[in-house]
Amino acid sequence: MSDDIHALSGAYAVDALDDAERAQFERHLAGCDICQEEVDSLREASALLAETTMVTPRPELRNRVLTEIRTVRPLPPLGRGPVAEDTPEAEDSEGSSSEDSSDDSEDSEATATTTDLGARRAARAGRVRRFPALLAAAAAVVAVGVGSAVVLEPWQDNTSTPAPSAVDRIQAAEDAQVFRHTFEDGSKAVLYRSASLNEAVLVTEDMASAPDGKVYQAWLQHDETMVSAGLMPEGPDNTVPLQGQPATADGFGITVEPAGGSVVPSPPTVLYIPFEKA
Amino acid sequence: MDPLKPVAAGTPSPGGVPAAPDLADLLRSAGRGDEQAFAQLYDATCSRVLGLAIRVVRDPAQAEEVLQEAFLEIWRTAGRFDPDRGSPIAWLLTIVHRKAVDRVRSAEAATRRDQNYHHQNQPVDHDATAEAAHASLEARRVRTALGSLTPVQREALELAYFGGYTHTEVATMLDLPVGTAKTRIRDGLIRLRDTMGVGG
Numbered sequence: 327m328s329d330d331i332h333a334l335s336g337a338y339a340v341d342a343l344d345d346a347e348r349a350q351f352e353r354h355l356a357g358c359d360i361c362q363e364e365v366d367s368l369r370e371a372s373a374l375l376a377e378t379t380m381v382t383p384r385p386e387l388r389n390r391v392l393t394e395i396r397t398v399r400p401l402p403p404l405g406r407g408p409v410a411e412d413t414p415e416a417e418d419s420e421g422s423s424s425e426d427s428s429d430d431s432e433d434s435e436a437t438a439t440t441t442d443l444g445a446r447r448a449a450r451a452g453r454v455r456r457f458p459a460l461l462a463a464a465a466a467v468v469a470v471g472v473g474s475a476v477v478l479e480p481w482q483d484n485t486s487t488p489a490p491s492a493v494d495r496i497q498a499a500e501d502a503q504v505f506r507h508t509f510e511d512g513s514k515a516v517l518y519r520s521a522s523l524n525e526a527v528l529v530t531e532d533m534a535s536a537p538d539g540k541v542y543q544a545w546l547q548h549d550e551t552m553v554s555a556g557l558m559p560e561g562p563d564n565t566v567p568l569q570g571q572p573a574t575a576d577g578f579g580i581t582v583e584p585a586g587g588s589v590v591p592s593p594p595t596v597l598y599i600p601f602e603k604a
Numbered sequence: 605m606d607p608l609k610p611v612a613a614g615t616p617s618p619g620g621v622p623a624a625p626d627l628a629d630l631l632r633s634a635g636r637g638d639e640q641a642f643a644q645l646y647d648a649t650c651s652r653v654l655g656l657a658i659r660v661v662r663d664p665a666q667a668e669e670v671l672q673e674a675f676l677e678i679w680r681t682a683g684r685f686d687p688d689r690g691s692p693i694a695w696l697l698t699i700v701h702r703k704a705v706d707r708v709r710s711a712e713a714a715t716r717r718d719q720n721y722h723h724q725n726q727p728v729d730h731d732a733t734a735e736a737a738h739a740s741l742e743a744r745r746v747r748t749a750l751g752s753l754t755p756v757q758r759e760a761l762e763l764a765y766f767g768g769y770t771h772t773e774v775a776t777m778l779d780l781p782v783g784t785a786k787t788r789i790r791d792g793l794i795r796l797r798d799t800m801g802v803g804g
Contacts, residue, residue: 330783336790337771341705342764344772366690367803368793372701373694374800375765377743379659380651383671388650391672392643395679400635403683 335361339368356561401512401532492527492567496520505578505599513562515580517599519572526555526572528580530564536582543583544568545591546575557587577601627692628685635683642679649693650675653700659766660704661711670707674700690803705768749799756780757792764789 334351337343343351355362496502499520507515513532519525528544536542542558546568555568555578568578577600581591627648633641653674657667677699685695750758756778763774764785775785797803 333786333790334771336793337764337786339793340761340765340789341702342769342771342774342786342789344770347770366694367797368790369698370690370694370803371793371797371800372765373691373697374742374746374749374796374802375761376652376656376697377740377746379655379766380740380743381655381658383650383654383668387654387668387671388643388646391646391675392639394672394676395639395642398676398680400637400683401680403635 332358332361335364336368339365340372399512404532492525493518493529493565496523496525496527499523503601507597507599509597515597517578519578519601521573524571524573526568526575526578528558528564528566528568528578530558530562530566532562533564534562535560539585540582541585541587542596543581543587543591545579545581546570546572547577547579548575552579552591554587554589557583575601628687631682631685631692631695634679635681635685642682645678646675649696652693652697656697656700657704660701660768661708666707666711667704670700670704674703677703701765708768745800746796749796752799753792753795754788757788757795760785760788761792761796 331351331354334343334347338348338351338355355365496518497504499522501520501522503517503519505517505519507517509515511532511534513534514530515533516529516531518527518529526546533542536558544555544558544566545552546555547553548571553570553575555570555572556566558564558566558580572578577598579591579598580596581588581593582596583592627645630641630645630648634645650671654667654671657670657674658664661667661670674696678696681699685692689695753761759778760771760774760780763769763777764771767774769777771786771789772782774780774789775782778785780788
């Protein structure tokens, strides 16, 4: 079947692959320039089909669109500069605004979680333990360079929210939690967690590469012990089920570690998300 | 006159769409937060966007939502458009198409899909007057070019692109052997691409 992978280029160009094949083909695309060029050229052809089917929108739609964009910050081009200081607790008001109308309910849930953070932490001082010695450094995000292998949108599928089955399961659970975070460079991390299912999945979008020789590592915090939840794969867009026991964890974090990972996290923390206790 | 000869870049098309370099300029400006440029981009492309969304999701209200979601994404990611890789309109419509297909598939995940192939060929109710006004030269060229595809290639491509079906579903619907629909789709796109002289 691997010989057939190139033959998927046409179907891929018109979104005629199911989720599994799409993921498989996108992995292939990351390393096959020939297919990437072919997909680009076939998309030019498919765009011509829309010439035959135009419908004028009513004027109100124009007003809605132009109003909506005012609250959304355009992403910077890829390959630009180091990531600026980013405080996980501070709510990025532009990044959290609804960029996808279907996610409205989740955004308000996550907004409530993070903007109440200060109040909740004060109320539960001592009960919520953070990564020891890391909180002071939590505001600083490691400046990461962007490697040469970045793929520009929309030729890589990082515009629509990936919907792997683990995320579906979690979202269907009664105690589903969604934590959204947008970094200063526009990259996003979404953590889905269900204590009843004891599952958590991290979904990243547009993440810059870890520095050479380094890897992003996920952690679940249990009281004062940090337990590795796995290493994040390379690439700007990943869906990473967390290893371990998300149900009983107090929080989640990401750090930058040497290739191969570490037994204990190294400062600084790229992202820290506390979980509420039921 | 060869009716399929590509129009020179920079020539305004009768459809009123700015020539390719202008759309690229608008995208670049929009990527820097220029709302006026984005408004012009919207005006130049919104009919294609809505028309495509309606063909795929069929329900006009949902098509409008797809349009809004797509333009928001276009605004958000305009700075990442790379003119070396393709045209602005293809970049834009790729975003629209993906959102439309994602929506129609997720909406049907809980309900059984209508596998009646013939039903898919019925045009969606919409403003026929508006559509007639957009019968551009380019559209006629595209329809002519589609005539150079084999019937199976054309049907497979239309089911995939407008129907939002996966290639395996298309194979079933057209009674093709498993795995041959993706080849037909690819062959049809290649023929369309080469006949229209795009993607070079």
